[in-house]
Amino acid sequence: MKRTLSALAKNQPGVLAELASEFGKSGANILSLAAGETENPEVSRIVLRIEGDDTAIDAAERYLDGLDAIIQIDDLSRKDFVDRELVMVKVAMSPGNTSQLMQIFEVFRANVIGMGQESITVELSGDQERIDGLIQMLVPYGIKSMCRSGMIALKRGDE
Template sequence: MKRTMSALAENKPGVLAELAAAFGKSGANILSLAAGETENPGVSRIVLRLEGDDEAIDAAELCLRNLDGIIGIDDLSRKDFVDRELVMIKIAMSPQSTGQLMQIFEVFRANVVGMGQETITVELSGDQERIDGLIQMVKPYGIKSMCRSGMIALKRGDE
């Protein structure tokens, strides 16, 4: 089972390390972790995409609630939320494949951010399915390197 959690934490050294250690003890696997400042520079939002059985994820959430520096936790999986991820991919390119790659980028609305003699680098933001779709389409051309940001998410609506 996969679940998405959002935590507000004090923006101070050691909080993220304690969080990762607490999850390691629970048996839940962290698939994605993204953290950054909120509208308040003293508070960070940490978004976790977790995998594990309900017992392991519930144990991880309980550990998280008991950590110093954690202000609040929200299990977004039980709510309506919007999520995004950023990916940058460096793809092998030849004169024969350039046109095909550009068509793929256009379909996915990916932006070319760098170009060399033998590679092209693109960026794309979107939900996980869109990111995975682009990766599958360019894989046959040869992915030279790739970096994914991890999921960020917020509840929809006025909450």
């Protein structure tokens, strides 16, 4: 089972490490972890995409909810939310495949951010399915390197 959790935490040393460690102890695998300051620089939002059984994830969530540094924790999997991820991909490029690559980038609305003699680097932000779709299309051309930011997410609406 995959779940998406969002936690508001005090922006202080060790909080992220403790949070990640607790999920590891519970047997849940962290698929994606993103953290950053909120509109209040004293508070960080931590978004985790986790895979594991419900019992382990629920136990870790209850433990974290009891920590002084955690202000609030939400299971977004049970709510309507919007998510995004950023990926940068460096792809092998040759005179024979440049126009094909550019067509793929156009379809996905990916932005070219760097170009060399033998490679081209693009960025794309979107939901996980869109990111995965671009990557799948680029694999046959030869991905030289790639970096994904991890999922960030917020609840939809006024909540």
